[in-house]
Amino acid sequence: MASEFAIEATDLGVRFRRGRRGRRSIKDLFGGATRRTRPDEFWALRDVSFTVRHGESIGVVGRNGQGKSTLLKLVAGVLLPDEGRVKVNGGVAPLIEITGGFVGDLTVRENVRLTAGLHGMPRAEVARRFDSIIDFAELRDSIDTPYKHLSSGMKVRLAFAVVSQLEEPILLVDEVLAVGDKAFREKCYRRIDELLSEGRTMFFVSHNERDLRRFCTRGLYLDKGVLALDAPLGEVLDRYNADYAAG
CATH class of the missing domain: 3.40.50.300 (P-loop containing nucleotide triphosphate hydrolases)
Structure with a gap:
């Protein structure tokens, strides 16, 4: 049971x-x-x-x-x-230390595939969600840029975009909303509201x-x-x- x-x-x-x-x-x-x-x-x-x-x-x-x-x-x-x-x-979808695990020499495109896959997202699902992840992160013009060349704000946007697409029922959030500009924080708020409305469980610091x-x-x-x-x-x-x- x-x-x-x-x-x-x-x-x-x-x-x-x-x-x-x-x-x-x-x-x-x-x-x-x-x-x-x-x-x-x-x-x-x-x-x-x-x-x-x-x-x-x-x-x-x-x-x-x-x-x-x-x-x-x-x-x-x-x-x-x-x-x-x-x-x-x-x-668990861990929005804690969210930029950890990304590889500096890999491009944004490669990191999305790698990180989502490491979190258990099937390859076909990564492909289906890829455009929405990139658009949420506002990195359409930087898809083939190595991760290490992104600004700290861009790295956070990419990490949040990937992890918030996971289907896991439990969200762990640790001060991730304290970074980034106001417009992106509002976008994060709306995304978390959507996830909570789906019945997810959240543990929030x-x-x-x-x-x-x-x-x-x-x-x-x-x-x-x-x-x-x-x-x-x-x-x-x-x-x-x-x-x-x-x-």
Whole structure:
């Protein structure tokens, strides 16, 4: 039977070593959590549990360095937890660090085919969607330009255009709307609205309260790597703003 939840996180914990990711020895693996924690290590996330139903739009709130992007990477499967587990019931379209994975010496045309294919889009589907991807990115005149010669704004437009065409039911969005010009951001907003209207699930990290209120109905407030509040978005933003004002 299919799960009623798109995302199920249980007692998630991620430990980092200052300056680099900590490595475990065999002795560490069989030690308790206290025994495994060394003086130069810290927990980016600890004891984080929540569920997300299919079709929900969740905003993740917190100051810089509180574990928001780490949590998205766990859900995306690009980072493994040191404690607990996260189960994702459905494919993921990751709008996080979206310019990663593109190859500098390949052209725009070649990168669209490569990146969409790596995300699992069949070749025939890439061909069918190719023109709409290029037009969305506004790169019709740069199809045969090597990726490394594009401006940073052009790279972001191309990445968003590719990833937002994926059919995956879960969207992970990490500050991607903070870049690019106003006209392109509005285009991104409309595209995300379309995806949400199709019943997609969204996990959204942003410091922009207006964006959070536009897209999300529920919030997760992370403070010092701990889930401080899981509640309707308005309540979460009120708590976050009060804590921020209090210093």
